[in-house]
Amino acid sequence: MRRAAANSVCLRCVHTIRSRPLLQPSVIPSVQPCLDQRFFSQRTKDRPSRMVLADQVHRTPRLSRDDRKPHRERIAGPFAGMNRTVANFDPNRASTRARSGDRKSSQEDGRRRPQDDRKALKMQRALASVSYNKRTSLKERMQSYESFDQFDLLPALKTAAVDEVFAGMVDIRPTPVQRLAIPALLGQKEPGEKRVQHEGQSSFLLAAETGSGKTLAYLLPAIDALKAAEAQDTEIQAYKERAEVEKQRQKASDFKGKPFEEPHPTMARPKVVVLVPTAELAHQVGLVAKKLSHVVKFKTEILSSNLKPQQIQRNLYGPKGVDVVISTPHLLASIADSDPNILSRVSHLIIDEADSLFDRSFSSVTSSIVERSSPSMKQLICCSATIPRKLNNYLATNYPKMIRITTPNLHAIPRRVQLGVIDVSKDPYRNNKDLACADVIYTIGREASQHENMIKDEIDVRRVMVFVNEREKTEQVAEYLRSKGIDAQALHRDTPEKRHGEILETFTTPEPLRIIASPNPSRHRSLTNVKVLVVTDLASRGIDTLAVRHVILYDVPHTTIDFIHRLGRAGRMGRRGRGIVLVGNDDRRDVVADVKKSMFMGQALI
């Protein structure tokens, strides 16, 4: 039977022959010249008795001309053109100067970089630049710290990070910003070495790409310093001793006195203060701090405008004291107005999203907190994924000795995030951005259902964020999407604060989201496997949307800074992501083209 089957094999089809490894050419009487002769000659010569592992797995096989075309290019729709191996920007857009510069540089000096022709971005000049030499030298420095064990942190703090923050994760290594920042903030020179204590005040800038683990990079050394100071604080030690004596006394069966109610010396006097621009971010950073405090004992309070004044009062002035406060600047400044001593013990002041907090709407209030904390402050840490030129100049003027820690990929959107551009002025959208947006979301849903992960009757749900420039637009777009059967919610500053956390939770939880597949799909058109959040920049900064793979930029962002933060909600912590920009007639196509080009080249935005 096998012989008969072998004779009938189409000899042009190598796959068929390969899929029958027992088939030998000797049993095929009519071997045609179109067969891959090497395949057969090798098999007859060596006749391996068992399968052997390929030794050229690292090499991409040479493909035939047709196969070389990337898969994405062949599909129509919003994702067409992604995953390219060549850039699809127009080479004619390069300025004549840049083109001649290119030629000259390649002729005269092969090592010289070609001229940067991203004209539209140059006009904006929003971001401060970091030289490429600096970026390369950083890469070398980062190699040295390969595990959290090499940091001179309290052992309990390392355990807390691994067991609580990274619970369930394997092969945990510090991220680039953690490799650079943790030793610098600790005062540690080499891996495994003990730190050198610095006297006086020092300031740091932590600048690293979105989703790169900046929160732990500043929290771990700050908590470490907090615990070290606590161990040396005679007032706190004396309090602990009194509390212990009282505890033993109360354990006695004949105890009749009052319980120990002496307020802790740290009551309303935190040592670590983290300032963030939004209540949502305060909550997120607070959760990380609370996870650490499960192992290393310290008290964290999250102050946000969601809380009633009585609650804030109770939390800050509770008898157990407070070590770490995470707050928005306005709220903390208003508390400091009524209790000027609240900032009197601050040793570590961290300004997360520093470019926002030193921007117009926040700068005076942020500066007032810096000033009030200054007498006791040991470290001022400014942290951001984007350093605008304005902030750069401000810091250079006010903190000339600031230690600047920047990662090699600062201001670059990771290459694992792909950018697709849809021209909504063309068919089939004809300037209907809403329709284009719904179409993209349906494509995401369809694509997901093609490799659906069906567990019992459940299906995986994709989470998509849609960014708009104006808050009115969030409701409008969400309503349109809902009318098309898409599960969309809007979030903006006027959304009741209590609902913010609830709405965001779907997008911030890293757990896979599954829903029960309906056995009788509704006759109305509806998309069940995608959840959409239409939002303004309220959710573009810091919010850790690990599960989001798709970001739709409904409006073209005003600056490269907004591009970085909005696209930064996808592709976090080494994951892959996709951004889709909807470009209309009134939008800056040149800016979008430059951003796309930069992303393709892996260059920093400027």
Ligand SMILES: Nc1ncnc2c1ncn2[C@@H]1O[C@H](COP(=O)(O)OP(=O)(O)OP(=O)(O)O)[C@@H](O)[C@H]1O
């Ligand atoms: N060393 C690590 N290994 C794996 N995951 C990590 C590591 N450090 C942090 N993470 C996780 O990475 C995610 C992103 O971290 P984080 O929110 O600190 O990023 P970020 O740099 O502050 O981003 P953004 O600029 O957007 O605010 C979090 O879920 C965090 O738990």
